[in-house]
Amino acid sequence: MTRVAPTRDVARGLLAVTLGLVGQLSGLGLLATSAWLITTSSLRPPILTLSVAIAAVRLLALLRGLGRYGERLAGHDLALRLLARLRVWAYRRLETVVPGGLGAGTTGDVLSRVVGDVDGAQDLVVRAGVPLMTGIATAAAAVALSGLLLADTWPVLGAGLLLAGVAVPLLARRAGRHAAEALAAERGRLAGTMVETIDGAADVVAFGATRQALAALDRGEARLAGALRRSAAVAGAATGLATLVSGTTTAAVVALGVEALGRGAGGGHVSAVAVAVLGFVSLAAFDAVGALPDVFSRLDAAVSSARRVQGLGALVPPVADPPAPRPLPPADPALALERVSVSYAPEGPAALESVDLSLAPGEAVAIVGPSGAGKTTLALLLLRFVECASGRLSLGGVDVRELSADEVRSRIAWAPQDPHVFATTVAANLRLARPAATDAELVAVLEALGLGAWLAGLPKGLSSELGERGLSVSGGERQRIGLARALLADRPVMVLDEPTAHLDEHAEALVRDAVRSYAEGRTLVWITHRLAGLEEFDQVVVLDGGRVVEHGPAPLLARRAGPYAELLASTPSRLAVPSRA
């Protein structure tokens, strides 16, 4: 992250630290000057000799708040500037690896954690870096000042500040690490218990197990309570210790002054005023390092966020373009897999193994199989989001590795299993697949997919905002928005991943018919775990454990005592069990 920080940002960082220092040193100066003013006054000097100090006290009082205010704004400005660059950098990295390169189970969850880390890294500046530097610089200034006032005192004050501001918090973190981990683990476990119990509330109530569930909660709470107590005991001991160190250090500094003053009765190089000022400098210095324990714990979190973000740099894009891509073969969208194997990690298990499949232009193919069979991997492979570990995938007879992946994708419309709905209007969500689509076309596609009534119910029709801050979208609606994109995209190949998983039978049949008629003349790959209506497809491919275990027209497969017939038998069917006769 430092490598993306140009000189101007270094200057901004210095500005924030300087402003912070102005605030902190003003606080220190205010107390020291006030102490000097009051103790000197007790010696009853002419009032004119005090006028500079009086003016200084008033000025420092104003600078105290203003410096801090300026530091906060400058720090946030810098942090957000760095954030903008970091986000673009992280996005560029993610753009080459999502969804194929983050492992098999790249869910929205993984991505939102990455985003959280990117945003958390800005704490490195505002909440850790700047306060750390100003705190340390202020403490150093106080130590220097004490050295000027009485040379003997600076090692004592310095040691006390190091102990209270750095050593005790770091020691406490070490001592409390075990307790903190236990606390996090117990909280996680209890959160899991809550999710599970609420998930199973109907069954828990039906079986009269409410008491059991509450007893399980009590056990979890008891463990959590112990962990919290242990963790708080360490934190409390650290606070107490730091307090004790700061109090005794001030006492020691003052005692040294008293002792020097006693000696000075003969030599006379330290005054009572200086000793009083020393005492107040010590007080103010401990105020400045008081924030450091919090800063250290934030630094920890921010550094580990930043590390994880840096890890994005090490991710290898699963699919690389050739140095000189060949032009796309004109108008021949035939896809062929020859003995293709795919795995997500170099030594990991194969998600697809030695798969042969040919998709002639205009053919409709259904891919079925139990979950984990490799159906989604097949879709990601066709879209060039994952690479063949061995074997060959060709488009129009040309090995896809000789083509630009973007251009291959431009031939394929895709509806993922759980399509993302962006926080924008319905129209913008659809037009990302075809920017030139007219409103009428958008409405027509939505109606064809059975979303006509849904659209009519939206407050602003196509201009209604969806997603996070707009209207919530159900699973079935989300899926059909994904489908609508694929239909609008107008591409020769369509790859639809579980397009009807959230729909009931009636809606499923409607969607299937709409897609079938839309796909007329296009290659259609329909991935599903539902077996209804597959008779209409040219061929059905049964995947299991990453292998093609059977393929052929559905009616033929149903009559054969093979994997497809087994799937039919084990599939929950709603109305009629397909005849096995």
Next chain:
Amino acid sequence: MSVAYGAGGAGAAGGDSAEGASAGRRPRTRRAPVDPRLWRRVVPVRLWLAWSVAVGLGLTGCLVAQALFLADLLARLFRQPVVGLHGVLVDLVGLVAATLVRSLLLSLGATAGAGAANRVRGQLRRDALGAVLGRGPVWLAGQRSGELAVTLGRGLDALDAYVADYLPRLVLAGLAPLVLLGVIGALDWVSLLVLVAALGVVPVFMVLVGKLTEERVARRWSALGALGAHFLDTVQGLPVLRAYGRARRQEAQIAAVTDDLRRTTLAVLREAFLSALVLETLAAVGTALVAVPLALRLIDGHMTLAPALTVLILTPEVFLPLRRASADFHSATEGLSALDRVFEVLGDDDSTLPVAGGAALPVAGGAALSGAEGAAPSRPRADRVHEDGGGAPGSLRGPLVVSGLCVQYPDRERRALDGVDLLVAPGERVAVVGASGAGKSSLLGALLGLVPASAGSIALGGLVQGDADPEAWRSCFAYLPQRPWLSSASLRDNLRLGEEEAPDAAVEDARLAEVLSLADLAGLVARLPEGLDTPLDEGGARLSAGERQRVGLARAMRRTAATVVLLDEPTSHLDASSEERVVASLDRWLGGRILVVASHRPRLLELADRVVTLDGGRLVARTRPVTPRGRQSGEGAAGRSVRVQVAP
């Protein structure tokens, strides 16, 4: 004191950036610092507040002692003849002793805070989970249950900081300034007047700042929310963007939006930080305003040094707790929002939410019962209606009488069940068929009392559901839902869901082995690494869908005291041979129990005495008699003649 400054500095400096840096957080809403509902419901909170007052007084007392000792010590240095160390020994010892007491109080306070947090969180979580389970699945279905689970889990954890740290600081913020002002007033009333004036200005400035900025800040917050969410939204949609060749042009968009985010955030912060600026400036100016007059009066000889120094040391402490409490407020808000949700669940706000269970089921009491008798075609001639001890578990024998049953879900227009009449004789087996959404699962849920009836009645063995204790009622039923819920606990615990501790473990294990083999899972225990003690992992992930269903079935058959068996699609995940074995053992196990099964599988329909069809929440006339079972006639066989039920 060093102490005063040191221990306090952390909080004062700590809370700055979280206030606005990351966009999407809500602006602060005004509310009472201690939620009155918390005070009313959670008794430990009251004790904790009382303890916090005591500790707060102790801490402030130490502070005053430290200031007095230090000021006295420094003042002694100005007297002639010059004193040595022995001359200030008492002050030094006093200073260190007060520090020691203070640090002990702080340590003790932290531990006590954890204890208080444990009690408050523990009670709230337990009450809330109890309330959720008490309200039942229909209420739960109307909630965003994922969000609710997170609130009761992680959300309530955020309350720890509120209880352990924020509350005592709040108490201190109310207490310490008053005590300190009292001490300062006793030493020098002029300083008191100055400080009271400065403190009096605080609310005026705050209101002024608030009024000036509130509207603009609120307006910008919503813009901030949208800008802050943009990056996450884009990254989550990245697969789609790449597929449609739109990913690259988002780079510039991200840079532009984040730049917008920066400008808007800074505009918000410039105003949001004003209140902190006011507090900090007043604290510093207060010190200056106290110090200068003190100096002038010292020159005049109207003042002595020791009280002047004491006042100077204590002045910043007057403002410190206020600064800290205000800086900490944001960290308490997360816990407070969880609190709101919990009180909503507990019904402290809203008592109109339906509660599942006998008492709140809107059954029309006696009228419904007489209606039921009238609607039933004939009083069952079965001889097994025991009316004795209706509440005892599993003791309700006799016919299951459903009359005029309606179920209306809160968010649906159409009724899920619309006037269902059904009479099931003891020992009779009824299969319910119908399209998905026809009301099959609602019927089973209503029979169990999980789904409240909006009209009509259900009676078993002459006892009306609404009159029965819900737990005792449900103990008469063995139930297998469509997707049986399995917890991450052991196979044994999953099978024994709702059972009390078994007196003899060996006997119990033998019984579990028996029901497992009834459910065609004889080999399961041997296959699992720790046998019956093997955890099934989240949602029973260790098992296949078919195994999960059969564990659910075994769990249902574990309930030998049940007289009514409700099965929802019990064999949907089973292959034909497993289904055959399961149905055969089910047939044996059922004996004289009533069976209501929702399924279309022919093998299960063969098991039934009759098949009724649900359509759109109504029992339609088309009721198919099936060929009588070819099994040995057992208990209740007399009532098993094929009967045609015609809905009006």
